[in-house]
Amino acid sequence: MSDSPVKTRREGPILEVTLDRPKANAIDLKTSRLMGEVFRDFRDDPDLRVAIITGAGDKFFCPGWDLKAASDGDAVDGDYGVGGFGGIQEMRGLNKPIIAAVNGIACGGGLELALSADMIIASDSATFALPEIRSGTVADAASVKLPKRIPYHIAMELLLTGRWFDTSEAKSWGLINEVVPAGQLMERAWALAELLASGPPLVYAAIKEIVRDAEDSKFQDAMNRITQRQLPSVDILYSSDDQLEGARAFAEKRDPVWKGK
The missing domain is CATH 3.90.226.10 (2-enoyl-CoA Hydratase; Chain A, domain 1)
Known part of the structure; x- marks a missing residue:
C-alpha cells in the first residue's frame, strides 16, 4: 500500500x-x-x-x-x-x-x-x-x-x-x-x-548460523557442533547439490551455478 x-x-x-x-x-x-x-x-x-x-x-x-x-x-x-x-x-x-x-x-x-x-x-x-x-x-x-x-x-x-x-x-x-x-x-x-x-545462499545461511551459535561458545565446542552437523544450516549445506557444484566448478575452471539446494 x-x-x-x-x-x-x-x-x-x-x-x-x-x-x-x-x-x-x-x-x-x-x-x-x-x-x-x-x-x-x-x-x-x-x-x-x-x-x-x-x-x-x-x-x-x-x-x-x-x-x-x-x-x-x-x-x-x-x-x-x-x-x-x-x-x-x-x-x-x-x-x-x-x-x-x-x-x-x-x-x-x-x-x-x-x-x-x-x-x-x-x-x-x-x-x-x-x-x-x-x-x-x-x-x-x-x-x-x-x-x-x-x-x-x-x-x-x-x-x-x-x-x-x-x-x-x-x-x-x-x-x-x-x-x-x-x-x-x-x-x-x-x-x-x-x-x-550471486553467491552461495546455503553457505551464507551456514555462516550466519555459525556466527550466532559461536558468539558465546568456546572454540572447540563451536567446532564440534559444526563438524558433527548439529547446526541445521550446516547439515543442509554438507548434504547439498551446491556443495558438490562448488567442487565441480573449481575442477572445471568455471563459475559455479548456485541453486540453493
Missing part, C-alpha cells in the same frame, strides 16, 4: 525495504510489526537472497522508538512483532544477508536496527548516537551488541554519554563498512546486494 510506513521493492533475488514514516521514520508498534512481517516473508521466500534496509528521504535513517506514539499509549515493552523491534533484531532463523543503507540520522533504536544488519553502508552525511541515557532509559540491544563490535571503553562512552558521532569516527572503530557520497548510497548498496545475491 502506498500509505504504508514500510515500502518494499523487489528485483529478482533482492528485496529493498524502506522505512517511510514522516517526519523522521520513527518506529511505533504498528510499524515494527509490519517490518517483522516483511522480514519474516523475506526469510521464508526461497527466491529472495539479500535484503537492503534504508530510510526514506535524505535526513533520517531512523531515530528509533516513536516517543510521541509512546506518549499516546504505545507501551515501550509492547508487542513489537515477530522479529522484535524493527523486525530483524530477534528474528529467528534469519540466515540471509542484510545490508543497512544508512541515509541520515541513525540514533537510539535506529542505530540498533542498523547494528542488526550484516553490513552497514552509510551516506557521508549520516550521524549516529545512543541518546537513551538522556531520556532516562536504556539502549538495551546496543548495550548487548556494541561492546562486542567495537572497543569496550569506546562502546561504554557512547552508551553512557549519548553523544553524537559521525561516519569518520564510526568507520575508524569498524562500526560501519563503507562511507559513500549521499547521492551514491543506494547505487552502492544495490551493487553490494547483487554481488551477494
Whole structure:
C-alpha cells in the first residue's frame, strides 16, 4: 500500500525495504510489526537472497522508538512483532544477508536496527548516537551488541554519554563498512546486494548460523557442533547439490551455478 510506513521493492533475488514514516521514520508498534512481517516473508521466500534496509528521504535513517506514539499509549515493552523491534533484531532463523543503507540520522533504536544488519553502508552525511541515557532509559540491544563490535571503553562512552558521532569516527572503530557520497548510497548498496545475491545462499545461511551459535561458545565446542552437523544450516549445506557444484566448478575452471539446494 502506498500509505504504508514500510515500502518494499523487489528485483529478482533482492528485496529493498524502506522505512517511510514522516517526519523522521520513527518506529511505533504498528510499524515494527509490519517490518517483522516483511522480514519474516523475506526469510521464508526461497527466491529472495539479500535484503537492503534504508530510510526514506535524505535526513533520517531512523531515530528509533516513536516517543510521541509512546506518549499516546504505545507501551515501550509492547508487542513489537515477530522479529522484535524493527523486525530483524530477534528474528529467528534469519540466515540471509542484510545490508543497512544508512541515509541520515541513525540514533537510539535506529542505530540498533542498523547494528542488526550484516553490513552497514552509510551516506557521508549520516550521524549516529545512543541518546537513551538522556531520556532516562536504556539502549538495551546496543548495550548487548556494541561492546562486542567495537572497543569496550569506546562502546561504554557512547552508551553512557549519548553523544553524537559521525561516519569518520564510526568507520575508524569498524562500526560501519563503507562511507559513500549521499547521492551514491543506494547505487552502492544495490551493487553490494547483487554481488551477494550471486553467491552461495546455503553457505551464507551456514555462516550466519555459525556466527550466532559461536558468539558465546568456546572454540572447540563451536567446532564440534559444526563438524558433527548439529547446526541445521550446516547439515543442509554438507548434504547439498551446491556443495558438490562448488567442487565441480573449481575442477572445471568455471563459475559455479548456485541453486540453493
